[in-house]
Amino acid sequence: MPELPEVQTVVNSLRPHVLDQRIASVELRRADIVSPVGIDLALQIVGRRIVELHRRAKRIVFTLDDGQRFYIHLGMTGRLSASAAALPMAKHTHLALRLASGMQVRFVDARRFGGVFWLGEQSEDEGLGPEPLNLPWPTLAQRLGHTRRCLKSALLDQALIAGLGNIYVDEALFESGLHPLRRADRLAPAEVQRLCTSIRQVLRRALAHRGSTLRDYVDAEGGAGAFQLLHNVYGHGGDPCPRCATAIRRIVLQGRSTCFCPACQPRRAQRRPAAGPAISPAPARRR
DNA sequence: GTCCATGTTCTTTA
DNA sequence: CTAAAGAACATGGA
Secondary structure, three states: OOOHHHHHHHHHHHHHHHOOOEEEEEEEOOHHHEEOOOOOHHHHHOOOEEEEEEEEOOEEEEEEOOOOEEEEEOOOOOEEEEEEOOOOOOOOEEEEEEEOOOEEEEEEOOOOOOEEEEEEOOOOOOOOOOOOOOOOHHHHHHHHOOOOOEHHHHHHOOOOOOOOOHHHHHHHHHHHOOOOOOEHHHOOHHHHHHHHHHHHHHHHHHHHOOOOOOOOOOOOOOOOOOHHHHOOOOOOOOOEOOOOOOEOEEEEEOOEEEEEOOOOOOOOOOOOOOOOOOOOOOOOOOO
């Protein structure tokens, strides 16, 4: 369920509950959500203090006072909450960390696509490309330039750029007026620049609205996001485009539904009359 | 019963 | 080697 804005909102809302707290006990109700298999999570973390909580891509990274780390990935339906220990456990609660304060950090995940990943001393960056906020556009251009895949597929690839998912890729492509099937290595520099700005803008706006709640997502205190009300294309197949009223098209790409406006996001690059190589009688070129 | 779902990874196919 | 497509994981809602 969660992409960068949702994961960041969870981190922000969870941090005050866990920072500097000692982990008093661990209740692991399903051992198979922990990776790598065989790691004794309780042995590693009970008695340790949480000294940092941050987001990297869609990973929620816990740093302990002995320098060891682990992260939680929410997968599609995962939730992390700070709950009073007396509260009854929701269905599909797989892990509860009891803190010295008496609060519990609970990980609930119906579909179990998420999990707890022990890092130890390893970096949390493995397999991840750069963060999209504050990403310089030439870096994005360089990375897109190395692949012949289509834009949608490239932007969903966490190793190429980290943190985007189905919602924000569609929204960013709409914002920048780029067709999801455009080849990643065939964008003009100005188009990459536009795309980079749009990605940043869409994520910032989503963050300001505490993410998008479609079904499962809530922050650590149970609060829903509101950005779903501002989606321009995601989930709006068949609706009129908010910009030009053309019907928004929905196609399936990589098994994921992809929504875009066929008028605002043309399949072929827009020809710019003044620039580009002249085909017919060349107008006088300034030089 | 059917289809769909905010994610990732593996296998198959071209 | 590259990439696209499909399936898989497991559950629930419309």
